[in-house]
Amino acid sequence: MKTDHHVILRVVAKPLIPIISLFALYVHFHGDYSPGGGFQAGVIIAVAVILYSLIFGITPAMKAVPPWFARSLSALGFIIFGAVGVWALMMGGNYLDYDALFNEEPGGHYGQHYGILFVELGVLFAVAGSMLSIFYAFAGRVTEIKDEDW
Amino acid sequence: MTGYEGADLAIALINVVLLGLLFVIGVAIARMRSLFAIVMLSGVYSLISATWFVALDAVDVAFTEAAVGAGISTALLLGAMLLTSRTAKPEPRAMRIVPLFAVIAVGCMLVYATIDLPAFGDPDSPANTYVGTAYLERTPEDIGVPNIVTAVLASYRGFDTLGETGVVFAAALSVILLLGFGERSLSASLRKKTDKKG
Secondary structure, three states, X not given: OOOOOOHHHHHHHHHHHHHHHHHHHHHHHOOOOOOOOHHHHHHHHHHHHHHHHHHHOHHHHHHHOOHHXXXXXXXXXXXXXXXXXXXXXXXXXXXXXXXXXXXXOOOOOHHHHHHHHHXXXXXXXXXXXXXXXXXXXXXXXXXXXXXXXX | OOOOOOHHHHHHHHHXXXXXXXHHHHHHHHHOOEHHHHHHHHHHHHHHHHHHHHHOOOHHHHHHHHHHHHHHHHHHHHHHHOOOOOEOOOXXXXXXXXXXXXXXXXXXXXXXXXXXXXXXXXXXXXXXXXXXHHHHHHHHHHOOOOOHHHHHHHHHOHHHHHHHHHHHHHHHHHXXXXXXXXXXXXXXHHHHHHHHHO
């Protein structure tokens, strides 16, 4: 019979992981009103996946969130950030000038709101992907973490 | 500072307790040899400094410190620790004098430097007069976002944040290039396995 010493750990961690991810989204979309933003949200999402891989093993985590996905996510985030700047350029403004995004009247704040949201989304993707890639690069060198290793 | 009598004393007490805890943990980390305990204690160190940042009203910094310092760095250091031995090499007693002197000298310099700093929360300090007040005054009409930290980070200083995102991306890229893609990495062997099956 296979003995599993970590039943309690697994049972406790399983419901926590979706809540952690949900909290990351809250931190991102509520960043305009409360402390937080894309960077913190990205780190929290990465932590949720890392917690999963620490408890259930690195191989299932790599199946759930493949390393190529983490790498692409990181690049995609950086591209989104740059693209918002190019969008502002196309609309006739300066690079990263969110007021120009929707060509609105002076005093309107839609451009600023959505500009900040998109840019922070880019930061979220870049940070989450980067942190996860770095963790995979370190943890992927050992095939399995045994109990005696701690 | 505020409200009722003894508030100043309470805040001072909290500061002393938190900083005292940080000092104890710092000494413990310096004296320890087990890498696992050191990684865990540095996570605790980050968490306590995050608490202290909350006491200083720097909520955004505290949040980042808790997420990055206590969360991701601890996990990354654990991952790195698995690749090496579990205990640090003991150093000869005579060699320990040099770092001690270095720490004391740097500490003296820092204490000397703090004498010139403006008092905490001083409205006339340089940080609270020039550009800081301008941001506070102009954010509601310029950006329309209640959290001024977000407004400064993402809008006023958008180029800075773009550069920071680039730095994070470059750091991940270099780690991947140094460690990740090779034959020995787990992701490569996983990919091979699925290729054989499919």
